Amino acid sequence: MATETVSPACTGSSLLQPISEIINLPLDQVNFVVCQLCALLTAFWFRLYLHPKRSSPFIRHVVATLLGLYFALFCFGWYALHFLVQSGLTYGIMILTGVEHMHKYCLVVALGYLSFCQITRVYVFDYGMYSADFTGPMMVITQKITSLAFEIHDGMARKEEHLTPGQKILAIRRMPSLLEYFSYNCNFMGILAGPTCSYNDYIAFIEGGTCCHRDFEASRKACGKAKGSEPSPNTVVVQKIATCFFSLMVFLLVCKVFPVERNIDDDFIANTPFYAQVVYLYLSMLTTRPKYYFVWTLADAINNAAGFGFNGYNLDGSPRWDLISNLRIQNIEVRRSSHAWLGAELLIYPFMTSQVGVVHSVLATSFKVFLDNWNIQTAHWLKRVCYERCPYNPTAATFILSAMWHGAYPGYYLTFLTGIVVTLAARAVRHNVRPYFQCSPAHKLLYDVITWAATQIAICYTVVPFVLLSVGPSMKFYRSWCFSLHLGCVLLAVALPVKPRHLRLKDQHKTPPPPLAQAQHPLLATDGNCNQKSKTT
Secondary structure (H helix, E strand, O other), X not given: OOOOOOOOOOOOOOOOHHHHHHHOOOHHHHHHHHHHHXXXXXXXXXXXXXXXXXXXXXXXXXXXXXXXXXXXXXXXXXXXXXXXXXXXXXXXXXXXXXXXXXXXXXXXXXXXXXXXXXXXXXXXXXXXXXXXXXXXXXXXXXXXHHHHHHHHHHHHOOOHHHOOHHHHHHOXXXXXXXXXXXXXXXXXXXXXXXXXXXXXXXXXXXXXXXXXXXXXXXXXXXXHHHOXXXXXXXXXXXXXXXXXXXXXXXXXXXXXXXXXXXXXXXXXXXXXXXXXXXXXXXXXXXXXXXXXXXXXXXXXXXXHHOOOOXXXXXXXXXXXXXXXXXXXXXHHHOOEEOOOOOHHHHHHOOOOXXXXXXXXXXXXOOHHHHHHOEOHHHHHHHHHHHXXXXXXXXHHHHHHHHHHHHOOOHHHHHHHHHHHHHHHHHHHHHXXXXXXXXXXXXXXXXXXXXXXXXXXXXXXXXXXXXXXXXXXXXXXXXXXXXXXXXXXXXXXXXXXXXXXXXXXXHHHHHOOOOOHHHOXXXXXXXXXXXXXXXXXX
16 A cells, blocks of 8 residues: 655745645745745845935834744744744843843743744654754744843943953843844844844944954954945855855755765665775765755845845955855865865865955864854854853853754754764864974874864764754664764873863963964964964965
8 A cells, every 4th residue: 555755734825835846845945945035135125225324223123024024924824923922032031130140041931942842843743844944943033032131141230351352342231122122033134044143233234333343353454444335245145146056956966865864774884894884974964064055155145135244354355244154165165275276176166255365274174173164153152152151061061052952853962962072082182182293284284184084074973863863863873883983082082181171261361362463364363273383374
């Protein structure tokens, strides 16, 4: 007897059902893509006809909010009301409670409400429905609510001298109005796929002010002559749309060739040599990334088309539109030297552009560098809300918060618990082994090659449960590898000494800040993966 495949039910509009049937894609995914494309066109109109010089902030707030709620209703139907409920509850907490403790209450309520919706969607309605679900936008709204609460707390409850330089920039000195609050959370540019941005940057965009270009000071020095100018985002938007199209084509054409589930197939495990399993694992996980490249780059392009995301100028005078970018593809997939792109790399991602200036060498040669360039705004949120403020075991606390925020699938928790030991091991290797490879360029190149390969394998090994979602398949994969990376990382973390975080921070405070010329790039300036010579190269 033939069984009928039941597709996930769509709670949004059924207007595009014929298109969904023609292209054989779930309706809610079609609704999502169409709404994002409409948001892209609307963003151009918003920048041209509702420019801050032509309309008031009140009009821009109202239009951005109403359009955002319309797109949410089109995609998710009445489930979009959860966005308003979550935002309304936390705004009430901000108004009724004091600024001393509001950030804690908002974190608990926003994250608790998000978790409740994720649990009910997974275990009550449809386990495994991995399409465009209403908790995705709620994840971004949760980031915005909690970031805003902590920034208000910093600006209105803490003394200036107790704030870090980054907290001083982001601190909010007055309570937002209800309209400003809902506009920040539910604007049409970011309600469906983000990315998260700081409240101060969003208000500056709405009111026509200047955003805080805080990545590196050199860019501000280089563009002092252009202060007050407003470059057109059209070129970078076209480039990002081309990247989206290419990423989508790669995903649709290649993803089915290397299914992740084959990594746990009994015949594959029994009859395939281990080195071939490693190669297949890398290829299968590599083909899942373009899906995220498409979604995040399109979301970034929408914000840029509206005029949001300008981040100053590069040293060569070209504008940077990466203030709220969520990933740097070239830093994840492609090695770039200060002289030229390798021809083979141009064939991989011909439409990718670098907006971070000239860098001596960028390559994901550590777990941390990879995470620094993947889901960037979420990493910033975790750092500002948890890592910088947690007094005990900040690394473990940050990974646990990330797992809770991502959802109720057990695979998420397996991924982030594995990420804890991998991060600790990578930190131990970086502190203890790397200095021995800095004596010559050849040794540095050898270290980069080895750590790049190790990073790619570690990333793939770690995120397999994130894709498989369930405990059984995830544990089957780890058993097929004899938990080798878990054991190896634990041994490295235990055997190689690393100074505790509070001692490292103490040493950093004793060390004078580097000259301006050395802080050329945020990765080179903060990651610790370059020595003094490479910083000044």
